Amino acid sequence: MSENAVATLESPRLAPLRAATFHHLGIQTADLGNCVSWYQDFFGCKENWSLDEFSELTTSRLPGIVRLVELRAGGTRFHLFERAGEGAQAPDPGDAQFQHVCMEVGSPAEMRAWQRHWMKLYESGLYHFTRDEPATEIVTDDDGVQSFYAFDVNGLEYEFTWIPEAA
Ligand SMILES: [Fe+2]
Known part of the structure; x- marks a missing residue:
């Protein structure tokens, strides 16, 4: 198996999966303007696209989502999104999250x-x-x-x- 392949439970019956690669970070915020400014000014991000209409799946996962902006700096993409009434508190360090x-x-x-x-x-x-x-x-x-x-x-x-x- 090559270095970039992933073993699956079904191996060897299924062809090995190619390793998944990182695509973007999703960042929830209570204030999209503040967040976009900071990511642009700190990471030097440019806006790729934005969205203010969402699929049923998205609105069920993220109730109250208002707007989503994709920013990019070099090879790193950030998906910043504002949810009404959510994200005004810093995450509790004890909660499960990407730390x-x-x-x-x-x-x-x-x-x-x-x-x-x-x-x-x-x-x-x-x-x-x-x-x-x-x-x-x-x-x-x-x-x-x-x-x-x-x-x-x-x-x-x-x-x-x-x-x-x-x-
Ligand atoms: Fe670390």
């Missing part, structure tokens, strides 16, 4: 730049942050891997990491 999403950058200098960029937007007063906490310091582990953590305007946690070739 954080990690973005890799190319150098320690880029790490510092992303952390400064995050702080600059945070201190600008231009955005409402559901969770009012600054980004962490950049920490380096024993393998030389660097990380910092910061919340988006909705209280969702991002990690930024730089992984040296030796690690």
